[in-house]
Amino acid sequence: MNGKNPFPVVGYHGAELFCDRVKETGILSRNLMGGQNTTLISLRRMGKTALIHHVFQQILKEKLAYCLYVDLYPTASIRDLTRQLATATMNVLPQRKRIGKKFISFLKSLRPVIKYDPLTGSPEVRFEYATDTDYEVTLSALLNFLNEQETDVCLAFDEFQVVTSYAEGNAEAILRTMIQPLNNIHFIFSGSNRHMMNEIFHDSKRPFFASTRIVSLPAIPSEEYGRFIEDRFNERKRTITSDAIGFIIDWTRRHTYYTQSVCNTIYGSGGKNIDLQSVKVICGEILEEQEKTFLQYRHLLTSNQWQILMAVAKEGRVYKPNAAEFLEKYSLGTPAGVTRALDSLMTKEMIYEESDINGRYYSVYDLFLSRWLERQ
Numbered sequence: 001m002n003g004k005n006p007f008p009v010v011g012y013h014g015a016e017l018f019c020d021r022v023k024e025t026g027i028l029s030r031n032l033m034g035g036q037n038t039t040l041i042s043l044r045r046m047g048k049t050a051l052i053h054h055v056f057q058q059i060l061k062e063k064l065a066y067c068l069y070v071d072l073y074p075t076a077s078i079r080d081l082t083r084q085l086a087t088a089t090m091n092v093l094p095q096r097k098r099i100g101k102k103f104i105s106f107l108k109s110l111r112p113v114i115k116y117d118p119l120t121g122s123p124e125v126r127f128e129y130a131t132d133t134d135y136e137v138t139l140s141a142l143l144n145f146l147n148e149q150e151t152d153v154c155l156a157f158d159e160f161q162v163v164t165s166y167a168e169g170n171a172e173a174i175l176r177t178m179i180q181p182l183n184n185i186h187f188i189f190s191g192s193n194r195h196m197m198n199e200i201f202h203d204s205k206r207p208f209f210a211s212t213r214i215v216s217l218p219a220i221p222s223e224e225y226g227r228f229i230e231d232r233f234n235e236r237k238r239t240i241t242s243d244a245i246g247f248i249i250d251w252t253r254r255h256t257y258y259t260q261s262v263c264n265t266i267y268g269s270g271g272k273n274i275d276l277q278s279v280k281v282i283c284g285e286i287l288e289e290q291e292k293t294f295l296q297y298r299h300l301l302t303s304n305q306w307q308i309l310m311a312v313a314k315e316g317r318v319y320k321p322n323a324a325e326f327l328e329k330y331s332l333g334t335p336a337g338v339t340r341a342l343d344s345l346m347t348k349e350m351i352y353e354e355s356d357i358n359g360r361y362y363s364v365y366d367l368f369l370s371r372w373l374e375r376q
Helices: 022-033 048-061 078-092 098-108 132-147 161-167 173-181 194-202 222-235 242-251 258-270 276-289 289-299 302-314 324-329 337-347 365-375
Strands: 038-041 066-071 111-114 123-127 151-156 185-191 213-216 350-357 360-366
Touching: 022 038, 022 048, 022 213, 038 048, 038 194, 048 066, 048 151, 048 185, 048 324, 048 350, 066 078, 078 098, 078 123, 078 132, 098 132, 111 222, 123 132, 132 151, 132 173, 132 185, 161 173, 161 185, 161 194, 173 289, 185 194, 194 350, 222 242, 222 258, 242 276, 258 276, 276 289, 276 365, 289 302, 289 365, 302 337, 302 360, 302 365, 337 350, 360 365
Parallel strands: 038 185, 038 213, 066 151, 151 185
Antiparallel strands: 111 123, 350 360
């Protein structure tokens, strides 16, 4: 084993450093290879992007299809999406092979402007058209080009919910019209805003209604994550006690980014024998490092919003935010005021709404912020 930290926080780093998701990997792979489009929904930083790349790596290993990943989070229009798709296609299709040369020839007909990232050297495709209609025509042409190839194409649109706020206003209908006739491109539409994603794919009045299989991405099971953490330390000649692992899993609530971040910091500390006390010290240090950022949030929120954010953090999960017991315990005022504050905090993505066997509940989105607020 090399000295690389085995707990990456950003990106996909291969199957060895990818924990579990066997069930979800199987479902996504079967859907893609079976021609079923899939909607993948999870909280942000739960690992859905890494899962997509993990599935794609397996498909590419078997040479079953070309795989394209397009992040829509920074896009605000069909124009932006067109640029992102063209760039992703240019970076994935091998330019020395027939399909790559064919794409370059096709691309030239669209009058692109190709620039190169000064840091990575990767090409970026732009178009400078006069009207929105020109971009729609180009996007349709790009999709049709991919659809006409001899090899199937798997195309992931990540953070797909942003299309609801595109400048065009009717982007969902535009995209649905383009996508519906394609038979050799198989899609993953992933998103981190459950409410918006459910509206897109479950509302009978929306263009994408009932057009995909829905897959939700829950937290990785404790046993699987615990075994993964222990194995990664042991492989690198280090030990970590079972109660230390249990604390990590409980403290981070198995929210992938935060679990990885804590383990990354512990491993980076250089300790050879990790026990519960050393883990608690590191978790405290993580919160102290971010304290200035957390204090700034206080100035960005109203007093009522801050009090409710702190109350939700201290409870962990709040099932009945308007219940008299909850309001009185934290002196939160009226139910109407709490509802308005919760709506605002959800818009700011500081609080999210989820459900479990006990019903729907609210939690603080940033786990580290939540743990810091608990201590106040």
